[in-house]
Amino acid sequence: xxxxxxxxxxxxxxxxxxxxxxxxxxxxxxxxxxxxxxxxxxxxxxxxxxxxxxxxxxxxxxxxxxxxxxxxxxxxxxxxxxxxxxxxxxxxxxxxxxxxxxxxxxxxxxxxxxxxxxxxxxxxxxxxxxxxxxxxxxxxxxxxxxxxxxxxxxxxxxxxxxxxxxxxxxxxxxxxxxxxxxxxxxxxxxxxxxxxxxxxxxxxxxxxxxxxxxxxxxxxxxxxxxxxxxxxxxxxxxxxxxxxxxxxxxxxxxxxxxxxxx
Amino acid sequence: xxxxxxxxxxxxxxxxxxxxxxxxxxxxxxxxxxxxxxxxxxxxxxxxxxxxxxxxxxxxxxxxxxxxxxxxxxxxxxxxxxxxxxxxxxxxxxxxxxxxxxxxxxxxxxxxxxxxxxxxxxxxxxxxxxxxxxxxxxxxxxxxxxxxxxxxxxxxxxxxxxxxxxxxxxxxxxxxxxxxxxxxxxxxxxxxxxxxxxxxxxxxxxxxxxxxxxxxxxxxxxxxxxxxxxxxxxxxxxxxxxxxxxxxxxxxxxxxxxxxxxxxxxxxxxxxxxxxxxxxxxxxxxxxxxxxxxxxxxxxxxxxxxxxxxxxxxxxxxxxxxxxxxxxxxxxxxxxxxxxxxxxxxxxxxxxxxxxxxxxxxxxxxxxxxxxxxxxxxxxxxxxxxxxxxxxxxxxxxxxxxxxxxxxxxxxxxxxxxxxxxxxxxxxxxxxxxxxxxxxxxxxxxxxxxxxxxxxxxxxxxxxxxxxxxxxxxxxxxxxxxxxxxxxxxxxxxxxxxxxxxxxxxxxxxxxxxxxxxxxxxxxxxxxxxxxxxxxxxxxxxxxxxx
Numbered sequence: 001x002x003x004x005x006x007x008x009x010x011x012x013x014x015x016x017x018x019x020x021x022x023x024x025x026x027x028x029x030x031x032x033x034x035x036x037x038x039x040x041x042x043x044x045x046x047x048x049x050x051x052x053x054x055x056x057x058x059x060x061x062x063x064x065x066x067x068x069x070x071x072x073x074x075x076x077x078x079x080x081x082x083x084x085x086x087x088x089x090x091x092x093x094x095x096x097x098x099x100x101x102x103x104x105x106x107x108x109x110x111x112x113x114x115x116x117x118x119x120x121x122x123x124x125x126x127x128x129x130x131x132x133x134x135x136x137x138x139x140x141x142x143x144x145x146x147x148x149x150x151x152x153x154x155x156x157x158x159x160x161x162x163x164x165x166x167x168x169x170x171x172x173x174x175x176x177x178x179x180x181x182x183x184x185x186x187x188x189x190x191x192x193x194x195x196x197x198x199x200x201x202x203x204x205x206x207x208x209x210x211x212x213x214x215x216x217x218x219x220x221x222x223x224x225x226x227x228x229x230x231x232x233x234x235x236x237x238x239x240x241x242x243x244x245x246x247x248x249x250x251x252x253x254x255x256x257x258x259x260x261x262x
Numbered sequence: 263x264x265x266x267x268x269x270x271x272x273x274x275x276x277x278x279x280x281x282x283x284x285x286x287x288x289x290x291x292x293x294x295x296x297x298x299x300x301x302x303x304x305x306x307x308x309x310x311x312x313x314x315x316x317x318x319x320x321x322x323x324x325x326x327x328x329x330x331x332x333x334x335x336x337x338x339x340x341x342x343x344x345x346x347x348x349x350x351x352x353x354x355x356x357x358x359x360x361x362x363x364x365x366x367x368x369x370x371x372x373x374x375x376x377x378x379x380x381x382x383x384x385x386x387x388x389x390x391x392x393x394x395x396x397x398x399x400x401x402x403x404x405x406x407x408x409x410x411x412x413x414x415x416x417x418x419x420x421x422x423x424x425x426x427x428x429x430x431x432x433x434x435x436x437x438x439x440x441x442x443x444x445x446x447x448x449x450x451x452x453x454x455x456x457x458x459x460x461x462x463x464x465x466x467x468x469x470x471x472x473x474x475x476x477x478x479x480x481x482x483x484x485x486x487x488x489x490x491x492x493x494x495x496x497x498x499x500x501x502x503x504x505x506x507x508x509x510x511x512x513x514x515x516x517x518x519x520x521x522x523x524x525x526x527x528x529x530x531x532x533x534x535x536x537x538x539x540x541x542x543x544x545x546x547x548x549x550x551x552x553x554x555x556x557x558x559x560x561x562x563x564x565x566x567x568x569x570x571x572x573x574x575x576x577x578x579x580x581x582x583x584x585x586x587x588x589x590x591x592x593x594x595x596x597x598x599x600x601x602x603x604x605x606x607x608x609x610x611x612x613x614x615x616x617x618x619x620x621x622x623x624x625x626x627x628x629x630x631x632x633x634x635x636x637x638x639x640x641x642x643x644x645x646x647x648x649x650x651x652x653x654x655x656x657x658x659x660x661x662x663x664x665x666x667x668x669x670x671x672x673x674x675x676x677x678x679x680x681x682x683x684x685x686x687x688x689x690x691x692x693x694x695x696x697x698x699x700x701x702x703x704x705x706x707x708x709x710x711x712x713x714x715x716x717x718x719x720x721x722x723x724x725x726x727x728x729x730x731x732x733x734x735x736x737x738x739x740x741x742x743x744x745x746x747x748x749x750x751x752x753x754x755x756x757x758x759x760x761x762x763x764x765x766x767x768x769x770x771x772x773x774x775x776x777x778x779x780x781x782x783x784x785x786x787x788x789x790x791x792x793x794x795x796x797x798x799x800x801x802x803x804x805x806x807x808x809x
Contacts, residue, residue, distance in 0.1 A: 017524075056360055058523045080363035090358045092276070094283035106272055107362040109265075136283070 007032040007160045007191035008053060013062035015048055022048045024215035035192045037206035039199065041246050045215040046195045050162050054084045067159045080108065083158035087165045089149025091137050097148045098133040104152035115155065122151040125181055127174045142169040150178065163194035167201060179205065203238040213246045266368055273372035277355065310388040311395065318396025323488030328467050330393045331479040334408055337386040341412060343444065344382050345419045346436060360522055370515040374417035383412060397486040404485035407503050414510030421517045445583045478502060556637040560645025568653060581613040582661050586668065600671045604751060607678050610661065611685045611747050614654055615740055618693035621646045622792065639789045647690040658682045677754050680770055684750035687777030691784030692743035698791040700732045749776055
């Protein structure tokens with residue numbers, strides 16, 4: 001948990017919504033160049049943490065730094081160095097996919113020629129041909145929205161990329177292309193911080209994971225470190241580890257809870 | 263500064279593009295209108311400035327200043343009304359811009375400038391500038407501060423009211439009060455027109471004390487020439503006006519931050535209701551259990567939807583005011599109003615036709631859900647009608663009670679209430695047939711209440727765009743339903759005149775039978791039509807979506 005120049009650093013992060021504590025004294029450090037999986041059950045606080053890290057929500061207490069900038073003190077600098085793909089991308093429905101990417105690039109201050117050049121590459125990576133790219137987003141399927149949202153998050157070459165359930169609704173071929181592109185980008189120094197409920201994806205992609213439940217970090221590190229800390233076998237699947245860490249009481253009780261269905 | 267202006271230009275360009283796209287996706291009339299709107303608006307604005315400046319040059323300096331202050335005050339009220347009436351119709355672009363590296367002040371400025379291009383503000387600004395031009399270019403430049411203040415304060419109101427009105431009941435109440443105050447203002451204006459003369463008003467303004475010039479509205483006319491203001495008032499204006507403008511914009515940017523971060527907690531807190539103990543399943547008990555559970559489930563769902571529709575309260579309250587106030591205002595109060603009451607019943611039924619003529623087939627998604635259910639359609643229609651009937655029964659009882667009391671006819675209440683109830687049965691039956699046969703997207707109230715999501719949902723599924731023939735047929739059917747609904751009214755009124763109290767055992771059962779008969783016929787025809795409408799809409803929905 002120590003790195004001289006972490007991409008993300010949270011110290012004593014707290015977020016309260018009224019009387020509800022969504023994030024409870026979270027300490028987190030993600031080294032640069034990692035593919036970091038941030039995992040947790042529904043309502044654990046994952047999206048809240050991501051929103052704080054991306055400057056979309058102010059913490060109630062604690063200190064948060066992303067790419068060396070304090071999120072509260074200098075949110076604009078943070079936003080200039082990160083890319084964000086929320087679970088439901090916020091897009092301008094009446095623009096075409098191409099126009100959306102153009103605006104995203106320009107809003108990040110990129111020169112027009114640079115935007116044009118990257119736009120074609122990104123559309124190609126996402127498997128969107130000219131016909132798709134020139135249709136209004138209003139007509140896009142969920143998967144296409146995700147693709148455009150992801151392309152908009154990548155267009156300015158962010159140093160840290162936040163992805164909230166990025167592969168939901170994206171077909172297997174495009175997912176493969178995106179894995180490869182992201183893996184290459186991580187190799188080049190980009191940090192990817194992503195959440196997913198598909199633990200197999202996290203297991204295959206992530207170099208490190210953090211597991212959060214009820215606003216607290218329950219486990220963190222490489223998969224081997226987490227297995228060792230939990231006293232599990234070396235071949236234990238992440239899914240089993242996750243359930244044991246998050247809610248061991250209900251494991252295997254699905255059939256019992258819905259007995260009337262049988 | 264250059265970067266700020268460059269990005270501001272980009273954001274305003276984006277807003278114009280989105281507005282243009284929205285217009286271009288509409289019918290040809292809207293497209294042509296949108297293409298002509300900008301040049302026409304510019305010409306109209308320039309003409310308005312010129313005409314006001316010419317008139318202003320003829321005015322006495324004091325009157326000119328008072329006129330500008332009056333316009334400014336009226337603009338505050340109009341802007342407030344406009345902002346409240348638009349609550350819930352989307353929250354602008356700010357939320358979508360926050361992930362980008364843009365400062366809150368930049369986003370706020372773009373939001374304020376983009377949102378301020380409303381007819382109200384643009385027209386008011388043109389009049390204000392024209393009035394100031396009559397006093398010279400310096401006064402006109404200073405009047406721009408007033409426009410900047412209005413733009414800033416409008417955006418502040420947008421953010422503040424949205425936060426304040428997040429509580430549903432407060433929003434309902436505010437909209438209802440606003441609607442009522444608008445109507446009452448209009449009626450009051452007509453009433454005042456006969457009693458206040460312009461010369462009297464001018465004399466009253468001429469006698470105004472010198473302290474008036476120290477008040478904030480006077481700060482924005484401090485550059486108007488020839489006004490006999492004390493020296494201290496001029497200093498207050500020169501300092502106060504720029505400070506007010508700066509405060510509105512800085513506070514606005516900070517407030518926008520709070521709203522976007524979810525920190526602008528509802529100013530009126532609500533209590534969370536928790537159900538205690540087991541629910542008492544009323545619909546499973548006699549006599550309600552005589553009807554299938556689907557009827558009560560549909561009625562319950564419809565009542566919940568109606569209860570959550572802020573425009574319903576507005577609609578009902580407005581109808582009450584529109585029906586009750588004009589006759590009183592124009593001398594129909596007292597015993598003379600007894601003759602107004604039968605017409606009042608028909609107007610009440612006419613006003614209640616809208617929702618009853620849109621009981622079903624107005625929302626594509628709703629119909630798609632319905633198509634997956636095995637419930638007989640008559641049960642659905644009955645459930646929906648029962649929800650409206652129960653709501654209208656309470657409303658009609660109250661409004662008729664009020665009307666009978668105001669028009670000195672409390673003895674008529676029961677009779678008129680019975681006639682309204684039977685009439686509602688008729689309108690409901692005809693409404694079922696009309697809504698299944700000639701559906702139109704009812705975009706007004708509920709779409710606005712649900713904001714863009716509801717509008718998009720309605721646009722996504724919904725009914726096919728009807729031609730003007732549909733509207734004509736619906737209007738004709740409205741007249742037919744009114745004529746059919748007049749039968750119980752005539753029966754009961756004449757019956758009461760001829761039979762006295764025996765009307766309750768003779769004309770009333772006949773009226774109820776008439777109402778139920780029309781309902782059964784209308785609904786039976788509607789069920790057949792609905793099956794075909796479902797197939798058509800499902801086929802349309804199945805072809806939508808992008809692969």
